[in-house]
Amino acid sequence: MATTHDLEMEEVSLNMERDMKEEPDEEKKMRDDEEGKDRSKRKKVHRVVSKWMLPEKSRNTYLERANCFPPPIFIISISIAELAVFIYYAVWKPQKQWITLDTGILESPLIYNPAKRQEAWRFISYMLLHAGVQHILGNLVMQLALGIPLEMVHKGLRVGLVYLAGVIAGSLASSIFDPLRYLVGASGGVYALMGGYFMNVLVNFQDMVPTFGIFRLLIVILIVASDMGFALYRRFFVPENESPVSFAAHIAGGFAGMSIGYTVFSCFNKALLKDARFWIAIVAYLACVLFAVFFNIFLSPAN
Numbered sequence: 471m472a473t474t475h476d477l478e479m480e481e482v483s484l485n486m487e488r489d490m491k492e493e494p495d496e497e498k499k500m501r502d503d504e505e506g507k508d509r510s511k512r513k514k515v516h517r518v519v520s521k522w523m524l525p526e527k528s529r530n531t532y533l534e535r536a537n538c539f540p541p542p543i544f545i546i547s548i549s550i551a552e553l554a555v556f557i558y559y560a561v562w563k564p565q566k567q568w569i570t571l572d573t574g575i576l577e578s579p580l581i582y583n584p585a586k587r588q589e590a591w592r593f594i595s596y597m598l599l600h601a602g603v604q605h606i607l608g609n610l611v612m613q614l615a616l617g618i619p620l621e622m623v624h625k626g627l628r629v630g631l632v633y634l635a636g637v638i639a640g641s642l643a644s645s646i647f648d649p650l651r652y653l654v655g656a657s658g659g660v661y662a663l664m665g666g667y668f669m670n671v672l673v674n675f676q677d678m679v680p681t682f683g684i685f686r687l688l689i690v691i692l693i694v695a696s697d698m699g700f701a702l703y704r705r706f707f708v709p710e711n712e713s714p715v716s717f718a719a720h721i722a723g724g725f726a727g728m729s730i731g732y733t734v735f736s737c738f739n740k741a742l743l744k745d746a747r748f749w750i751a752i753v754a755y756l757a758c759v760l761f762a763v764f765f766n767i768f769l770s771p772a773n
Contacts, residue, residue, distance in 0.1 A: 512536075513533070513536075516532070516533055516536040516622070517533065519619045519622050519623060520532050520533060520536075520623070522619060523619050523620060523622075523623045523667075524623060524738060525670075525674035528738050528739055531738075531739045532623060532738065532739075536622075540625070540626065542617070542618045542621035542622055542626065542629075543621075543626055544617075544621060544626035544627075544629055544630045544633070545613060545614065545617035545618055545620075545621050545626075545629060545633075546614075546618070548597075548613075548633070548656075548659075549610050549613060549614055549617075551598055552597070552598050552600065552606065552609070552610065552656055553606065553610065555580070555598040555599060556599070556600050556606050559575050559578065559599070575599055575601070575654065576652065578599060579592075579595075580592070580595040580596060580598050580599050581595075581596055581599055581652055581653070581654055582596035582641050582644070582645075582652060582653035582654070583652055584645065584649055584650055584651065584652070584770075584772035585772065587645065587766055587770075587772065592641075593638060593641040593642065593645075594634070594637055594638060594641070596637075596641060596653050596654050596655070597637045597655065597656040597658070597659055598656075599654035599655065600654055600655050600656075601654055601655065605654075605655055606655075609655060609656045609657060609660050612660050612663075612664070612693065613633075613656065613659065613660045613663060616660075616663050616664060616667060617629060617633070617663055620663060620667065620735070623738060624734065624735060624738065628734045628735075628742070629663070631730070631734060632662050632663060632666050632726075632727060632730060632731040632734055632735070633659040633662055633663060634659065635662055635726045635727075635730045635731070635755065636658040636659045636660070636661055636662020636663070636665075636722075636723035636724075636726045636727055636731070637656065637658045637659040637662075637723070638658075638726075638759070639658060639662070639719075639722040639723055639725065639726040639755070639758070639759075640653075640657065640658020640659075640661075640718070640719030640720070640722050640723045640726075641653055641658065641719065642722070642758070642759060642762035642763075642766075643718040643719060643721065643722030643762070644718045644719045644722075645762065645765070645766055645770065645772075646718070646762055646765050646766075646770075647718040648718050649770050649771050649772045650771065650772055653719060655719070657719055657720050657723060658719045658720070658722060658723030658726070659723060660723070661719075661720050661721075661723030661724040661726075661727060662723045662724070662726045662727035662730075662731050663727060663731065664693070664724065664727060665723070665724040665725065665726065665727025665728040665731050665732070666727040666728065666730070666731020666732050666734060666735045667727075667731070667735065668727075668728065669727070669728045669731070669732035669735075669736075670732055670735045670736055673732070673736065674736075726755065729751045729754065729755065730748075730751045730752065730755055733745065733747045733748045733751045734748070
């Protein structure tokens, strides 16, 4: 009897051990299935991004090493900062309405003010201010829709370089061609992203699938044409007391993107500093910056 009882106890303990082993195996299998589904979803997102952002010859390289680390932190952070500053001036400063410039923004230490050009940070900080709801929504939608996938592919350092190059080019160009105008908005940076992307699609037209290529070019052209049309209208046909918009920043940002931006975005799997085109674009950009600085110091009507 004792032997039989011992055998039964051993069998029960073996069954319990087997069940305990099976449970972790099942949990592991379920966990692996969930991770597999997550990887599949991420891979699908990266595949779509690669079709929109890269020529065919670069897609496999991107997909092999694609990940979301680091996430598109630059474009998201700059968008949050712009939105936060807009809300601050709309709510806590003497801004009578949300759709036009008013005393709160015009007296801001961030705005590009031609009479305070010696405060050099204003040539960059003006990007955080916006003239109204339509202005900030347009810029945020464009820079998030284009900037996030660009940053997923090229990472924040390169996207930030292009964006800030457009911002600086925008303020310097405005100080030359529209020297007596205040300046707000991130349009220079947004246009730099669009200019770099546009040139990349144009140069790699065949590799980026002709049908998609035409569609993408049409989208970019339509957005640029409508925004430029609005900027030109606000600059030349709106009364002085309704805050005309400087269109020079848009154009200069676009040119910065078509030079520096194209070089950066076309060097997806190459060392940027070893590309001669990058240095040519940088030297040309710096030459324009030096000319603008010289103009502002010695020749500007705002003096």
